[in-house]
Amino acid sequence: DAGVIQSPRHEVTEMGQEVTLRCKPISGHDYLFWYRQTMMRGLELLIYFNNNVPIDDSGMPEDRFSAKMPNASFSTLKIQPSEPRDSAVYFCASSLNEENYGYTFGSGTRLTVV
Amino acid sequence: LAKTTQPISMDSYEGQEVNITCSHNNIATNDYITWYQQFPSQGPRFIIQGYKTKVTNEVASLFIPADRKSSTLSLPRVSLSDTAVYYCLVGTGFQKLVFGTGTRLLVSP
Numbered sequence: 001d002a003g004v005i006q007s008p009r010h011e012v013t014e015m016g017q018e019v020t021l022r023c024k025p026i027s028g029h030d031y032l033f034w035y036r037q038t039m040m041r042g043l044e045l046l047i048y049f050n051n052n053v054p055i056d057d058s059g060m061p062e063d064r065f066s067a068k069m070p071n072a073s074f075s076t077l078k079i080q081p082s083e084p085r086d087s088a089v090y091f092c093a094s095s096l097n098e099e100n101y102g103y104t105f106g107s108g109t110r111l112t113v114v
Numbered sequence: 115l116a117k118t119t120q121p122i123s124m125d126s127y128e129g130q131e132v133n134i135t136c137s138h139n140n141i142a143t144n145d146y147i148t149w150y151q152q153f154p155s156q157g158p159r160f161i162i163q164g165y166k167t168k169v170t171n172e173v174a175s176l177f178i179p180a181d182r183k184s185s186t187l188s189l190p191r192v193s194l195s196d197t198a199v200y201y202c203l204v205g206t207g208f209q210k211l212v213f214g215t216g217t218r219l220l221v222s223p
Binding site: 004 | 148150155156157158159160163201211212213214215216
């Protein structure tokens with residue numbers, strides 16, 4: 001099992017540009033989570049999906065952020081337009097539909113908006 | 115979701131046993147206690163989970179008293195590579211996990 005795969009590993013973009021982050025969860029996992037990590041705010045949950053359906057997006061900071069999960073093996077997190085304060089490491093995680101199962105995180109995408 | 119409180123940082127030396135305690139006074143009946151480890155530039159990694167009493171795996175032990183209002187992660191004979199941030203979380207697999215600030219463990223030679 002290759003684990004949770006995120007791409008790109010690093011992204012540098014200019015303010016105002018659209019950014020798309022990608023995630024491939026572990027096959028068979030029912031839940032997918034997007035987190036953002038910064039020094040100031042730590043790990044924040046942005047949105048999570050169950051069986052490809054968004055369940056809770058209350059952590060999405062603004063309308064500039066959107067997430068989709070068109071199928072069980074792929075999810076995207078889009079920021080449009082990007083701003084310097086969006087600079088952070090974005091993690092994707094997936095989990096089985098079991099009450100005592102832990103999350104498996106990807107290696108993250110380090111986003112820098114200049 | 116139950117709120118957790120853990121020390122911000124801890125220091126240790128190689129070969130020592132490290133115990134990190136987490137308080138979760140409002141833990142619910144169905145909640146599990148899960149610990150994650152995060153190295154710099156990596157995502158958090160699941161290390162151990164328990165519901166009550168004691169759980170042990172190849173990495174760590176987790177001690178949970180009968181009232182379950184706290185838990186202690188025990189790392190036997192730490193090495194430099196155990197330097198990381200350790201997060202304590204409570205909840206069920208069906209819930210979203212809210213990470214606190216974690217405990218930054220520094221292991222020195």
